[in-house]
Amino acid sequence: MMKRDECLDVIARHHTNEIVVAVYQAAFQWVVIKPDAPNCIATGAMGQGSSHGLGFALGMPQHRVLVLDGDGSLLMNLGTLVTIATAAPPNLVHFVCENGTYEANGGHPIPGKDVLSFAGMASAAGYREVHEFSELDKLDAALPGILKARGPVFVTLKIVPGKMYPENFGYMHSPKARADFKRALKRLPG
């Protein structure tokens, strides 16, 4: 099983100018791994990361958008799969880090743990391309194609938490986080 921060390290190696929307534990890790990227981690309410990603993808079609979602978060907003598939932004890649638990809320299991298939639901909703990875080398090999593919693309990352990173909720919801994101957007080429 992959560790989440190892997955994010691999994604960071392939990341160039994509806008990144990350939620909770993925956000706390991603802003340490890739602090200068255009990172939106202020998505307000659980489940809303992918909807922010859709808004950015529609509003900035010249840029690509990566969503780093969580499994509990996605369960809280499952309709987003249908909404995104219907809007069909070609510039959106939607990752979900699946560890089967509400990691930030005590590690309780998610409903459907070890039974449901997020990639299956995304495929049934109408995403153009769907992937599932549980091995780092396979993720690494496939990422260049995934990041260039016509979206919306969905990627399940079967993970375990990995090492702990600071849970900086204060920064996540701060005006500074939103200002940092807007400044990084202005630095994007094109």
Added chain:
Amino acid sequence: MATIKAVDALSGAAIIDEFKRCGVEFIVSVPDRVTSESVLRRVAADTALKLVRVCKEDEGVSICAALSVCGKRAVLLMQCTGLLDSVNALRAIAVEYEQPVVMMVGLLGHESESPPAESPKYGISVVPRILDAMNIAYEVLHSAGDEKRIAPAIERAYANSTPLAILIGRSPV
């Protein structure tokens, strides 16, 4: 119930003209019975507006907020039930993050010129009280001519980066 003369009723076409007058490009919506025929169906047929159909209204709060970061103006068109369902997203994304999330909200079952806060229906009267409690500005429209308040209110919302609810008290024609 008194019959509403078409001449007194809000106009869906005038509402859409107001959206365009203040630069709205995107309409994000879950269908609402109050505005379904007069507004949403016109939006769907209007190639100058981009319609994003969402499954649940809180998705629309996020989409509208994200579009505003991109410099794009949007209106979330929904029923008052959807607003009630979206309170947590509005609390964080619109109010605490100070973002211009603009909503047009059909007051299902109101069909009156009386202030919504005085409605005998709890599902109606609670809406302005919740907006007041959340410090979200709102306009109530119910008669022909009221549409002219839409564009200035949306301009204020984007100028001040604050949320706005436009409450539709009677079905437009």
